[in-house]
Amino acid sequence: MNAPPLRRILETALYIEDLDAAETFYRDALGLEVIMRTDGRDVFFRCGDSMLLIFNPHVSAVPEHRVPTHGAHGPGHMAFGADAAGLEAWRARLQEHGIPIERDIEWPNGARSIYFRDPGDNSIEIATPSLWNLA
């Protein structure tokens, strides 16, 4: 049977035990819209046409919900895309919010990435899509 190519990532998940800190960080510092919060378990954000899901891994790993269990420990990773001017503006905004820039990389192909940490110690990146030769 022919299944259509998977061309879209709809949900990206990270794990943070302190959901209050997670909500404050992603809502206030990163400006994402909170779509849903289930106290103690998760807080979900919209990011354009996709979702960033933050789970408390101790709770999402308990088989008490309809959905399959999961829950990772240790620092994860994800990247937002922004154009070069947007990335520069985000660098300034993060500094205004007291969020240290852990690394600022100019890639051989001219792309650029900045990296910082969220309250769960996840490595968060903002990168120009040209990093992957994406528009």
Added chain:
Amino acid sequence: MNAPPLRRILETALYIEDLDAAETFYRDALGLEVIMRTDGRDVFFRCGDSMLLIFNPHVSAVPEHRVPTHGAHGPGHMAFGADAAGLEAWRARLQEHGIPIERDIEWPNGARSIYFRDPGDNSIEIATPSLWNLA
């Protein structure tokens, strides 16, 4: 300083120790294009306008690369988006590949999700974007 809203997730990461199994699974069963492989450390796939990055967490957590360290253990989660017909076709294709469907959920708003596991025990979902009221 005004930073433009973050409207795009460019990279989603999961962790799998066995990168050969990861590559076979995501390339052959899920049909994603391999963009890059660094033996022992990672294998990167394109999915439409974004990237799915698979890391061996034992290696990505070692501070020997230019990029910040990260590396999570335990099952993570992500979801691909597909329309209703595509999701049905994927259900069949997964079964052809011997991949068990762990859960098949019809949501109250008419959206649907199927869940299965990748070789790292990550909980992978294919969902209709209407789950989040996204087009």
